[in-house]
Amino acid sequence: MGKDARKAYLLAIRKRYHQSDKAAKQIILNEFCSVCGYCRKYAIRLLNRKTKSKPSPKRPGPKPKYRAELMLEPLRRIWFTSDQPCGKRLKAAIPLWLPHYETHFGALEAAIRNDLLSISAASLDRLLKPLRLSHPKGLSGTKPGSLLKNQIPIRTHFWDETLPGFVEADTVAHCGTSLAGDFVWSLTMTDIVTGWTECRATWNKGAHGVLEQIQVIESLLPFPLRGFDCDNGSEFLNHHLVNYLSAHPEKPCFTRSRPYRKNDNAHVEQKNWTHARQLFGYDRMGHPKLVELMNTIYSELWCPLQNHFCPSLKLKEKHRNGAKYVKKYHLPETPYQRVMDHQAISDEIKTALREQHNELNPFKLKAQIEEQLKIIFSFVSVTSNVRHRI
Numbered sequence: 001m002g003k004d005a006r007k008a009y010l011l012a013i014r015k016r017y018h019q020s021d022k023a024a025k026q027i028i029l030n031e032f033c034s035v036c037g038y039c040r041k042y043a044i045r046l047l048n049r050k051t052k053s054k055p056s057p058k059r060p061g062p063k064p065k066y067r068a069e070l071m072l073e074p075l076r077r078i079w080f081t082s083d084q085p086c087g088k089r090l091k092a093a094i095p096l097w098l099p100h101y102e103t104h105f106g107a108l109e110a111a112i113r114n115d116l117l118s119i120s121a122a123s124l125d126r127l128l129k130p131l132r133l134s135h136p137k138g139l140s141g142t143k144p145g146s147l148l149k150n151q152i153p154i155r156t157h158f159w160d161e162t163l164p165g166f167v168e169a170d171t172v173a174h175c176g177t178s179l180a181g182d183f184v185w186s187l188t189m190t191d192i193v194t195g196w197t198e199c200r201a202t203w204n205k206g207a208h209g210v211l212e213q214i215q216v217i218e219s220l221l222p223f224p225l226r227g228f229d230c231d232n233g234s235e236f237l238n239h240h241l242v243n244y245l246s247a248h249p250e251k252p253c254f255t256r257s258r259p260y261r262k263n264d265n266a267h268v269e270q271k272n273w274t275h276a277r278q279l280f281g282y283d284r285m286g287h288p289k290l291v292e293l294m295n296t297i298y299s300e301l302w303c304p305l306q307n308h309f310c311p312s313l314k315l316k317e318k319h320r321n322g323a324k325y326v327k328k329y330h331l332p333e334t335p336y337q338r339v340m341d342h343q344a345i346s347d348e349i350k351t352a353l354r355e356q357h358n359e360l361n362p363f364k365l366k367a368q369i370e371e372q373l374k375i376i377f378s379f380v381s382v383t384s385n386v387r388h389r390i
Helices: 003-019 022-036 040-048 068-081 087-105 110-118 121-131 207-220 239-246 262-280 289-309 335-341 347-359 362-389
Strands: 166-173 184-191 197-203 227-230 253-256 315-321 324-329
Touching: 003 022, 003 040, 022 040, 068 087, 068 110, 068 121, 068 362, 087 110, 087 121, 087 289, 087 362, 166 262, 184 207, 184 262, 184 289, 197 207, 197 262, 197 289, 207 239, 227 262, 239 253, 262 289, 262 362, 289 335, 289 347, 289 362, 335 347
Parallel strands: 166 227, 227 253
Antiparallel strands: 166 184, 184 197, 315 324
């Protein structure tokens, strides 16, 4: 008897086998074994095996906990407006953004709101995985400033990371695909303890222009400047900055990183991407008029949005386990939350920051940023076309 014939015979007797009593089952089983040549135990398993007429539509695993089709629209808006953070940061951002979302787009159902507030970081990553994009890398424009290297020490020990005011500084070149000629640079300064970050644009990266923007940023920090750490670029290693920090009333420490060691300035290096590249991309900003437009976005829109509404992760501890490094992080918080929770910040500054925070709406800030970016990039395209004609 062939395979198909045995299968047809099994299907013909299986129903009768299940409906029979013990004596009748024994007779059917004996006949089945003698006709098909099966051993008794295998024949019993075949007769007792349940068949499915249609494949089950139920997916494996537990039932879905969240209604993804209803959550996806508010989740997508918050995720894109907050510049596509990872699941852990997005989970911390949702409670901050959700009241403004309902003010801007209308109230949500109570069940959807509760789901958005209770969903895990891993579930957020799974839901948003199809929407993620990859981004290119840019050019580095750091040129070594050797004039004062012997006078500015390399930071060989960690600062007191319990107090805010120890900042790292770096510059980003908005040069397009070529470092030749004149173009706009972005100066980024990040506080190590709170993550508070301010950015300003400057034409080229001459010592006077960079120092002027450093002074502007310092005047806006919610804490005194206690330390200044930078790379070995000539925009920082010059007499103008040395004289300014030497005569500074707070007497901040002035240190530099080791050459070609970006991890020495890891706090500000990561902000070069989140605060400069994500905003202006990799186009060439080749006209001096763009400096004022970019600084308007930085000072009035972008930095308030990042400092008040975009949580970031902060390393808690790090140890080596064999060949691997194990890192543990604090729960994600915004720089504003870290400043408000720090005991070294005065009540007057906290009150002023709280008043500023209550006046901000992240969705309005993002909409204004998009409007300003349209003006900037339309100007960039015009100047780029003129340059190509020349």
